[in-house]
Amino acid sequence: MSxxxxxxxxxxxxxxxxxxxxxxxxxxxVAELGGEIELDVSYRPYQLDPTASPGKSQPVFEAYTKKxxxxxxxxxxxxxxxxxxxxEGLEFRMDRALRAxxxxxxxxxxxxxxxxxxxxxxxxxxRLLRAYFVDGIDIGEPDALADCAAEVGFERDDVxxxxxxxxxxxxxxxxxxxxxxLGITAVPTFVxxxxxxxxxxxxxxxxxxxxxxxxxxxxxxxxxxxxxV
Numbered sequence: 001m002s003x004x005x006x007x008x009x010x011x012x013x014x015x016x017x018x019x020x021x022x023x024x025x026x027x028x029x030v031a032e033l034g035g036e037i038e039l040d041v042s043y044r045p046y047q048l049d050p051t052a053s054p055g056k057s058q059p060v061f062e063a064y065t066k067k068x069x070x071x072x073x074x075x076x077x078x079x080x081x082x083x084x085x086x087x088e089g090l091e092f093r094m095d096r097a098l099r100a101x102x103x104x105x106x107x108x109x110x111x112x113x114x115x116x117x118x119x120x121x122x123x124x125x126x127r128l129l130r131a132y133f134v135d136g137i138d139i140g141e142p143d144a145l146a147d148c149a150a151e152v153g154f155e156r157d158d159v160x161x162x163x164x165x166x167x168x169x170x171x172x173x174x175x176x177x178x179x180x181x182l183g184i185t186a187v188p189t190f191v192x193x194x195x196x197x198x199x200x201x202x203x204x205x206x207x208x209x210x211x212x213x214x215x216x217x218x219x220x221x222x223x224x225x226x227x228x229v
Contacts, residue, residue, distance in 0.1 A: 003218035005038040006211065011046045011179055012188040014105045014139055017081040017092065020129045022188040022201030024088040029207035037215045042113060043125050045106035045175050046187045049099070057100040057138045084201075085133075096136025105139045107168040108149060108159065110175075119153040127152050 010026070012019035030039065064074035082092045105128050111117060112124035127148050131137035137144050142163045150156035162168070182191065190198040190207075198210055 003037075003215050003222055005040045006214060006218070007040045007042070007193050009042050009044050009191045009194075010188055011044045011182075011184050011191065013046050013048045014102050014109075014125070014128045014132055015097075015099060016046075016048055016187050017085065017094075017133065018201040019188045020090060020092075020133055021081070021085050021088055022190075023125070023129065024090060025201055025204050026190065026207055028088070028204040029211070032204060032208050033211065037211055039211075041122065043109055043121055044179065044191075045102075045109065045172050046179050046184065046189075047102055047106070047176065048187070049101070050103075050176075052099065052101040052140075054101045054103065054140065057098040057140055060094050060097040060099050063099040090133070092133050093136060094133070096134075097132055098136060098138045100138055100140030102139060103172070104142060104145055104163055106172050106175075107163065108145055110168040110172050111159075111162055117154075119149070123152050124149065 008026075010023070012022070061071070061074055061078065064077055065071050068074050068077060078094045082094060085092045109121060109124055109128070112119050112121040128139055128145075131144070131148050132139050137148065139145065139148075142160060145163065146154075146156045146159040149159040182189075182197070184191075184197075186199065188199075188201060192198065192210075192214060196210075196214065198207070
């Protein structure tokens with residue numbers, strides 16, 4: 001007897017380096033499982049800096065210098081995440097990255113999850129992460145977001161219209177509230193079936209082991225419910 005699909009909600013921010021690293025490690029785990037477990041994956045919004053001014057951006061080094069207590073500390077953090085990212089095949093260019101308010105990007109990710117979307121949410125997420133960490137694109141700027149969306153399959157004008165509307169605002173706000181209600185204070189956090197949480201950018205082996213144990217548990221529960229001994 002097989003278990004029902006496992007729903008994984010990945011709470012993350014597109015300006016979070018560990019979220020990109022964690023995404024790649026999770027994808028390595030999924031590849032290792034090779035279809036052994038059916039997964040339903042969704043990306044949920046979290047803002048590392050919700051107070052960042054909309055429409056304004058600044059170099060990441062400047063933002064990190066202010067946040068972490070000086071240029072030496074900022075450079076040490078940048079060096080560490082860049083090295084860890086390289087271990088997952090990601091070439092971070094933090095010298096280009098522009099820290100910006102990520103709310104519009106999260107609304108775009110919400111749009112990508114809607115049934116009528118021509119683009120898978122995971123594809124949109126990847127493009128936004130690459131835009132920020134590799135390309136030095138201002139992910140708080142509507143035209144830049146529309147360009148990124150058009151690259152992966154959206155109609156550019158449709159995205160501009162969407163970002164100028166109110167669509168997705170209430171839904172993204174509700175998800176941000178849900179994150180607080182779930183006690184999520186750091187990202188990435190992987191919430192499984194709304195009950196279990198895996199915090200942080202764990203290695204692929206950890207994800208594989210947790211998902212297999214959970215799948216075994218769900219298979220056993222399904223067998224019990226069906227009266228199979």
